[in-house]
Structure formats: C-alpha cells, structure tokens
Amino acid sequence: VAALLDCFMRLNNNFQGLYMLKTRLTELLNIQHPIISAPMDLASGGRLAAAVTNGGAFGLVGGGYGNSDWLRTEMRAAGNTRIGCGFITWAMAGNTALLTQALAHKPVAIMLSFGDPRPHAAEIKAAGALLICQIQDRKTAREAIDAGADVLVAQGTEAGGHGQRRATLTLVPEICDMVAKEAPGTLVVAAGGIADGRGLAAALALGADGVLMGSRFWATVESQAHEDHKRKAVALSGDDTVRQTVTDIARGYDWPVEYTSRVYNNALIRRWSGKAEDQRKTAEAARKGYFQAFADGNTEEVGVIVGEAAGMIHDIVPAAAIIERTIAEAEEIIARLGSLRFQG
Amino acid sequence: VAALLDCFMRLNNNFQGLYMLKTRLTELLNIQHPIISAPMDLASGGRLAAAVTNGGAFGLVGGGYGNSDWLRTEMRAAGNTRIGCGFITWAMAGNTALLTQALAHKPVAIMLSFGDPRPHAAEIKAAGALLICQIQDRKTAREAIDAGADVLVAQGTEAGGHGQRRATLTLVPEICDMVAKEAPGTLVVAAGGIADGRGLAAALALGADGVLMGSRFWATVESQAHEDHKRKAVALSGDDTVRQTVTDIARGYDWPVEYTSRVYNNALIRRWSGKAEDQRKTAEAARKGYFQAFADGNTEEVGVIVGEAAGMIHDIVPAAAIIERTIAEAEEIIARLGSLRFQG
Numbered sequence: 091v092a093a094l095l096d097c098f099m100r101l102n103n104n105f106q107g108l109y110m111l112k113t114r115l116t117e118l119l120n121i122q123h124p125i126i127s128a129p130m131d132l133a134s135g136g137r138l139a140a141a142v143t144n145g146g147a148f149g150l151v152g153g154g155y156g157n158s159d160w161l162r163t164e165m166r167a168a169g170n171t172r173i174g175c176g177f178i179t180w181a182m183a184g185n186t187a188l189l190t191q192a193l194a195h196k197p198v199a200i201m202l203s204f205g206d207p208r209p210h211a212a213e214i215k216a217a218g219a220l221l222i223c224q225i226q227d228r229k230t231a232r233e234a235i236d237a238g239a240d241v242l243v244a245q246g247t248e249a250g251g252h253g254q255r256r257a258t259l260t261l262v263p264e265i266c267d268m269v270a271k272e273a274p275g276t277l278v279v280a281a282g283g284i285a286d287g288r289g290l291a292a293a294l295a296l297g298a299d300g301v302l303m304g305s306r307f308w309a310t311v312e313s314q315a316h317e318d319h320k321r322k323a324v325a326l327s328g329d330d331t332v333r334q335t336v337t338d339i340a341r342g343y344d345w346p347v348e349y350t351s352r353v354y355n356n357a358l359i360r361r362w363s364g365k366a367e368d369q370r371k372t373a374e375a376a377r378k379g380y381f382q383a384f385a386d387g388n389t390e391e392v393g394v395i396v397g398e399a400a401g402m403i404h405d406i407v408p409a410a411a412i413i414e415r416t417i418a419e420a421e422e423i424i425a426r427l428g429s430l431r432f433q434g
Numbered sequence: 435v436a437a438l439l440d441c442f443m444r445l446n447n448n449f450q451g452l453y454m455l456k457t458r459l460t461e462l463l464n465i466q467h468p469i470i471s472a473p474m475d476l477a478s479g480g481r482l483a484a485a486v487t488n489g490g491a492f493g494l495v496g497g498g499y500g501n502s503d504w505l506r507t508e509m510r511a512a513g514n515t516r517i518g519c520g521f522i523t524w525a526m527a528g529n530t531a532l533l534t535q536a537l538a539h540k541p542v543a544i545m546l547s548f549g550d551p552r553p554h555a556a557e558i559k560a561a562g563a564l565l566i567c568q569i570q571d572r573k574t575a576r577e578a579i580d581a582g583a584d585v586l587v588a589q590g591t592e593a594g595g596h597g598q599r600r601a602t603l604t605l606v607p608e609i610c611d612m613v614a615k616e617a618p619g620t621l622v623v624a625a626g627g628i629a630d631g632r633g634l635a636a637a638l639a640l641g642a643d644g645v646l647m648g649s650r651f652w653a654t655v656e657s658q659a660h661e662d663h664k665r666k667a668v669a670l671s672g673d674d675t676v677r678q679t680v681t682d683i684a685r686g687y688d689w690p691v692e693y694t695s696r697v698y699n700n701a702l703i704r705r706w707s708g709k710a711e712d713q714r715k716t717a718e719a720a721r722k723g724y725f726q727a728f729a730d731g732n733t734e735e736v737g738v739i740v741g742e743a744a745g746m747i748h749d750i751v752p753a754a755a756i757i758e759r760t761i762a763e764a765e766e767i768i769a770r771l772g773s774l775r776f777q778g
Contacts (some may be wrong), residue, residue, distance in 0.1 A: 091528060110776050110777060111776070112774055112775075112776040113774060169452075212454055226673055227673045228673050229673070230744075240514065243626075246601060246603065247601060248601045248603055248604050249590075254744065255676070256672055257590060257591060257592045257601040257602065257603065257626075257627055258600045258601065258744060259592055259601065259603045259626070259627040259628070259633065259636065259742075260592050260627040260629075260672045260741075260742040260743055260745060260746070261592065261672065261742075263614045263630070263632045263633070263745075263746060264671065264672055264745035264746060267745075267746075282601075282603070283601055283603040283604040284603070285604075286607070288639060288640045288641060289607070289640075290641050291601065291636075291640075291771070292635075292636035292639040292641035294639075294771055294774065295632060295635035295636040295638075295639050295767050295771060296632045296633075296635075296636050297632060298439055304765065326464045327572055328605065328608055329571045329572050329573070329600065329603045332599070332765050337491075346479045364522050397604075398600065398601060398603075398604035398605075399604055401604060401607075401608035401609060401611075402604070402608060402611075414734065421775065424639075424768075424771045424772060424774070424775065425772075426770075427635070427639060427771065428766045428772050430455045430456055430457060430638065431454075431455060431456075431765065431768060432455070432456040432770070
C-alpha cells in the first residue's frame, strides 16, 4: 500500500497546480481559497479588499475608528466585488450609524474586533450579512459565541496592530476545542503571525478553517499604507516588533487597557516605553506633528503597524500574488507532510 | 488521479497505526518519534527522561541551576537509557564542573538554554555528545550556529518557564529560513505552546524537524513536579498564564533581564506584578517560606511553571501515552490535510 500510495502521491504532485484547499470557510464565504485579509485602519481600502477577493480569497475594508467619508469612498471603490467591512467595535459603538452605513452597501460579512459584539449582532444578521468576530481569549470568544458569530477569528499576540497576550499557536486549538463543545457550527479562523503557506498549513493543522492575514496584505501594492512603511517592513525581522501603547497615547485614542498594539520598535517607541505618564503630558502638543509625520511616511517617529510576520515579508507585490504563492506553498507542505509518513 | 488518490488515501488510513513520522530529527537522534522532552529544573529527573526515551522519543534530564548531587542521582536513575542532559547556560557557566560531570555519563546530547553556548561547545563535541541549543530570536540563533549546534530549539513565548518575547508561529519559520541560508545541516525543533498532535503537525508544517514539549511532559506521571501543581495545570486555560519576574525575585535567581518566566497567574504574581522594587525589599526574608511552600505543593504563593499549553492539558498520564497520542493525532491531521486538497 505504501509503495503504491507513494507512486500516486508523486503522480498527484505533478498536477499540483490544479488543486485548491477546500474548507468550511471557502464554502461559507463562497471563495476559492481559505484566506481573509484583515480590515486594517487606513490600509485596507476598497482597492485592497477588491484585489483580495478577485484573487480568490475574501477582502475586508477597514472601517477603523469611524470616518464616514472614508468608509463611503472605500466601499464604493470596491464596486460590485464581494467584500466585507470590519470595525473596531468599541469605536463604532460610539457611532453606530457607521454600521448602518456599511450594511447599506450589502457587504457579504461584517467583522467586529475589540469590544462586545452582542449589541450589534441583530442589525448585522437582519441585513443578511455574516458576522465575523475577532477574539483574543476565552472571554472574548464566549461573547462572540453568544452574539451568534458565524466565524471566530482567533487572533494571537504575534499580530501587527491591536491585540492581546495569547499566542496563535495555543489560542487556536484551545478555541477550536471550546467551539466544538459549545457552538460546533461556528468556524474558527487563525490570525496573527501568518504570512505564507507555512502559516496557512500550520493553522489548518491546528484545526482552523482558514487564516486571516494582516501584515502580509498591508505590505502589498494595493494597500494604502505608506510606501516607506511597506519598504521598512521588508527590512525588519519579527525581533524588531513590540507590543506597546505609545502610539495610542500619541494619537489620543482611548483603547481599553487590555489591548496593546504591535508595531516596529522604533525611536518613538523606545523613547516613551514605560513612561506613559510623562508621554501623556506632552502628547497633545505633539499630536499634529505625529499625524503629519504619519502622512509623510516617517518610519521612526510614528507607529509602523506591522506584526512579527515582518520577518517573512521580503517583497511588495500585488495581493493576488500573495494568495497564489500562499496556496501553492501550503499545497507543497501538505504533500511533504504526507511523505514524512513511514511504514514502521 | 484525484479519485484514485482518494481511494488509496482511505486504504492507507486503515493502516495508520503502522505509520510513523520520520524526519531529520528521528534520524539524528536515532529515535522513533520527532519529539524531545524539555530539561525542566526539578521536574525532568531520570525517571521522566527515561520514560520519554522508552516511549520512542528523546528524554532530557534537567540540570537546572546546578545541583551536583541531584544531577548524579538523576543521570543514574535514567540507567542505560539513551538520554541527554540540559543546562541553564548562564548558571552552569559559573560551575562548569557540572557539564564535565554530565558528560561523564555519556549522554547522547547536551542541551544549552539561556546564555552563550560558545564557550562550552568544544568540550561537548569532544565528549561525543550532540549539541542542542535553545534560542529565542535571531541573536541567540546566531550564537548557536556559531557554536556549531547540531540542533536549534526555537522556543516561543508561549512556553512555560523562562523564555523571551517571540512567538513560536513566527520564530520557527524565520529561524528555518536563517538556518537554511547559514547552516543548512543544522536541525530546527519547535518549542513553546506544543502539547498535542495539532502542535506537532503545525510545527512540521512551519518547517521544523520536530518538537520539544515542556508543560505537557511536566504534567505526566513520571514528572517530579508536585502532584498539586500538575492537577492545577489540568484546571487552567492558557489565558491563566503570564510572563513575569516575580518568581525569580522570590527565589533570588539573577536571570539576565531579557528572560522572563511564564507561570500560572496566581495570587503571588498578581500581588507583586509591576512592583519589583517593593518585592526585592521583602524577598530575602520571605525566601525560606517560598521554598517550603513550593515543596508543599502550594499553588497560589509559588511559581506553578506551566505555559500557554495549559489549556490543552486535560489529564495526568504516563509520558509514553502522551507520545503515542501526539503521534496518532498528528498522523490523523496529516491525512485530513491531504483530504482538503480538491481538484479545481
């Protein structure tokens, strides 16, 4: 049997290009590849979301902190492409008209991250959109299950931008076990530290139905992140990123205390790290300069919002190329894992 | 081809019990299964190390902070079993006679963690032992490569006990890429957050040659951890663990500042977290009580040294059972991953 199997595996590998990975996520979202792009504030516009969907995965526009004009422009920019829209829940909760506005565009899904999704679930479901909830531990997972989420995105601390303490490698299987017991119809997607086919294959091995990638799509041609920030990410190792609150103090954003943000550990972060009280005294006066430096693409005095996956980002290419190579690599890995099996 | 392959996969799955996972690690160490047990201070005695090796994996005695009598007793307890011995490098460096003593037992391998391995490599190699180096980032990986390590254990922040900031999911592929370029003959083993077949399959997908498991073997019948600590681990989620320095201050151990230790986030940790200076003032007077409470199996006033994998630890069984179920589960996952491939 082993010899014959081996023969067929080899034959099969010649046809590798014809294969795809089918999971509950590809079924639910009616997509080719079990990959979602993160709804990253200011980076995930309509262009990136549409490029991801057109590449066979599922793109999300980043509703961010809630700018109605930006949301309108970007949802329109995605045109008729099947996309979703993601919100920072606690920010959107202060202006729920934004959710209503997004739903008017008939998105396939709404993703809620960082805050209680339960008050918003009914409106989302009534509009016919799927509910995707990003969670970081058992507590937030339970809230998402209670909200009737269709998909839980289990986000590890490796992720760029906001998140919490748990790592993807342990969070995903623990949440899969929890969901299997409490809400077996709910899907689990892995996020945080995934940037290539290795991460996708690992996530599937952990029991996830797919992956959500942030940093990797943030550093693509279609991303609206500043080109100098993208280039910086290519140069960085995962060792160069750190979780911190300096950038939120700088911007004056009142994040709940359990959330920190992973960014490049640059001059700004090193200068204020562990000195929150001192920084707060100067932050307001420095704020205009911060936002200007951000717009200018400065990489040392603003948050360069990239995760530990930076060490696996080596080029800036179109989103479709990322999807294609991620699937091809995961395919190759799955074939290789099969070949490790040895009849003893 | 797909239909025939599917047929043979099914046939093959019926013979699953006959299969093993062969990697460069099983070859190098001449073992059946690509699994190593961590050399955990006070928990990894000769009994656990021997049980792991007898279960088809590779066991390591924990040399810890360097107690010569303990080391002698435990290396002897392992008898003629093919095992290795691990040291906390910076502690052993203050008393290198311990390394010489361990090498006299002709261990298959010496594992060095937390400190520069280069001063000790020559003695280890001259004694005919393999050199395994635990690393946590690119800097420590480079030192290990320079030392001529045979195996790099890339340890993520999920791990119980001491470690650094990087997570396993991103550290392993980044280090695999580094090693592929700079020292392709060197093996990479994943550690931190791995407690079952899901973690093993994920690690292999990331490019590792195998896994090192700590917490999961710490909570086995043969582990010398206190039974009350093991039982506590069964009750915990990964959410209940935290990186901290409280336990090192309590014990008076001078760890280099880059290393923190993950433990159960209990009353002791919550009381002193963020108050290192205050704790230092009281630590010496409290020390005797700390060690007594540890010996008594107190779980709220001492370090219960378990990692984020706690959420996947549901029973206390013999080490051999852990190995058997981990391999069986990884096998199943690899077969399942193969079945996700779909001819489009």
